[in-house]
Amino acid sequence: MTTLKNVSEKEIIKEYLFENIDLEEFEDDLDIFESGMANSLFAIQLMTYLEKEFKIQITMDDLNIENYSTINSITEFVINKKNKE
Amino acid sequence: MAQSHSIDSEIKKVTIDFNNTNFEYNKNKTIIQLFEEQVERIPLADAVICNNEKLSYKELNEKSNMIARFLRAEGVKRETIIGIMVDRSFEMMIGIFGILKAGGAYLPISIDNPSQRKNQIISDSKIPILLTKSNVNNSDISNDLKIINLDDEDMYIGDDSNLPLINKPTDIAYVIYTSGSTGIPKGVLIEHYSLINRLNWMQRQYPISESDTILQKTPYFFDVSVWEIFWWSVIGAKVCLLKHGYEKYPQAIIETVEKENVSITHFVPSMLNAFLNYIEDSEHIKRLSSLKQVFVSGEALSTSVVNNFNKTLNKNNKTKLANLYGPTEATVDVSYFDCPEIESIDKVPIGKPIDNTSFYIIKNDELKLIGEEGELCIAGDGLSRGYLNRPELTNEKFVEDFKIDKLNKEIKKFYKTGDLACWMPNGDVEFLGRIDHQVKIRGLRIELGEIESRIRKFEGITDCIVLAKNSSESITLIYAIVTPENLIQKEIALYLKDYLPQYMLPNKYVFLNELPLTNNGKVNRKLLEENC
Structure with a gap:
């Protein structure tokens, strides 16, 4: 059950990133900021989306850019956050 | 005959009427004198807030006096340029005020710069001393210069009284490096009176009092930070330093504004856009109710951002939005436009020149009139002395003794911005783009x-x-x-x-x-x- 849920979250995040970042190859662990394809403004856009889509609240303690830098880390962050709330 | 008369009156309009900006200010003082007057007046009032800790006016004054005494003992004189490479912290403020009190000019260097760029700026500016902190890596500094840690307790001993003043208002106060098209960044020299004129205008136009708190969130190597760093200090207000690196995050800005009752802040338009999208339809707007005035500058401001601002922060909190414009070479900002709160506009101008500032729009050495496109040229008290050790570039960008035909008038000195602009009939200026390949990201x-x-x-x-x-x-x-x-x-x-x-x-x-x-x-x- 959990696995299925995770897959769907990952798929939603993937789809959002594919739609909003101009990148040809896109591995699950590619760092979108390190690779230069996204910047701090996109990070805000992404956080805005994540809060609305997954009904989570990102606080000052969550402001570590690593939480938002790969498909895997974003998925993990969202799932952890949802479990806590 | 009648036609030439109307052209003459239009020339008069764009050169004199639209530039009617003369205003008295403390032209015979330095920024440090103005600060010390506030220390005398309200020594125990809060001055700087950083990560739940506070420095009073007296504490900031005494600590920076001790740094200044140390610097003078090291040979710092009028206009000695001193580098500072720190994160956003009490030490940043103490270091900057200390350098100025010693008589020098501060040169802010990003702690995140790659080592070649740090060294490039250090060797180009020939700074003899670099103020830094123990948490900043300086192992990559290859130049022969004295490095001082501002968080070293031994720096804060001895006489903490004010130092005798050695500066004139025409001495340089700071040097800020900007991108240079030939491959090496260039240092812009700004004098005390230019800074005081800029601050005095801001206080006149958007008055703050002792109950106000300015958020310092712009990295200190961009000149927008200059008014965040000094404005409060000549009024008796407070500054709140946003945690280093957190200026990228709306959550951090909201939390800090709410906690410290911040009333004044600045955004780059693209960041304001992202910020407004974040706070839309949420509890966040309530948490920002202490904000009275938001300033934007650095990029063209679009009408959609203004509309979004009005629907959120203005409608709920009565916060006002002003669009400022200016190059580093003319002391932070030279024009302002107060965004309308109700009626919608189809473009956002960069507005009218600030105090003691004149605009001329020039193309092919000819003065342009209302509605005509040309290069925006700036004259007045905000003008930089020029670029550090670059006489040729200075002569190219700062034009002297320009004659306006038909008007028997000479402009003593103006700075060519490289920005295309035109006058609007009401005396506002509209930004139209760049002449060269400078971009803003x-x-x-x-x-x-x-x-x-x-x-x-x-x-x-x-x-x-x-x-x-x-x-x-x-x-x-x-x-x-x-x-x-x-x-x-x-x-x-x-x-x-x-x-x-x-x-x-x-x-x-x-x-x-x-x-x-x-x-x-x-x-x-x-x-x-x-x-x-």
Whole structure:
């Protein structure tokens, strides 16, 4: 059950990133900021989306850019956050 | 005859009426004198707030006096340029005030700069002393200069009284480096009276009092930070330092504004846009109710951002929005436009010149009238003395003794901004674009030529063109188009990382055998732009 849920979250995040970042190859662990394809403004856009889509609240303690830098880390962050709330 | 009369009256309008900005200010003082008057008046009032800790006016004054005494003992004199390389912290404020109290001018250096760029700025400016902190890595500083840690307790001993004043108001107060099209950044020299004029105008136009708190969130190596760092200190208000690096996050800004009752803050328009999208339809707006005034500058402000601001912060909190404009070479900002709160507008002008500032719009050495496009040239008390150790560049950008035909008037000195603009009938100025290849990415001023000339220095590269292109609302990508075809991208990228700050690094590389040319033999930038 959990696995299925995770897959769907990952798929939603993937789809959002594919739609909003101009990148040809896109591995699950590619760092979108390190690779230069996204910047701090996109990070805000992404956080805005994540809060609305997954009904989570990102606080000052969550402001570590690593939480938002790969498909895997974003998925993990969202799932952890949802479990806590 | 009648026609020439109307042209004459229009020339008078754009040169005199629209530039009617004379206003008295403390032209015979330095910024430090104005601060020390406040220390005398309200010594125990809070001055600086940082991570739940506070410094009073008296504490900031005494600590910076001790740093200043140390610097004078090290030989610092009037106009000695002293580097400072710290994170946003009490030490940043103490260091800056200490340098000024010693009589010197401060040169802020980013702790995140690659080592080559740090060293480039240090050797170009020939600073004898660098103030830093123990948490900042300075092992990559190769120059022979004295390094002082501002968090070393031994610095804060001895006489903490005010030092005798050695400066004149025409001495330089700070040096800020901006991107240079020939490959090396250039230092802009700003004098005390220019800074005081700028602050005095701001206080007149948007008065603050002892109950106000300014958020200091702009990195101190951009000149927007200058009013955040000094305005409160000459009024008796407070400054709150946002945690270092957290200026990128709306959550941190909201939390800090709410907790410290911040009333004044600044955004770059693209950041304001992202911020407003974040707070939309949420509890966040309530948490921002202490904000009275938001300033934007650094990029063109779009009407959609103004409308979004009005629907959120203005409607709920009565917060006001002002659009400021200005190059580093003319002391932070030279014009202002108060955004309308109710009626919608179809464009956002950069507004009218501030106190003791005049605008001239010039094309082919001819003065342009209302509605006519030309280069915006700035005259007045905000003008920089010029670029540090660059007399040729200074002469090129700062024009002296310009005669206006038909008006028997001479402009003593003006700065050519490279911005295209025109007068609107009501005396506002509209920004129309750039003459050259300077771009703004998230408000950061970038000369594409600087990136190009740095890439050209890489072995094996025969030519290079750098372009900036928006790939989405929030992402602008830098493209490097490089010849010949058989080069390795990773090696070039690695090399550039040593010289350019993160925001100037190309996001994409395109390798070609040769660059496409136009009919008259110039590189066809347009074609390249379309194909990227």
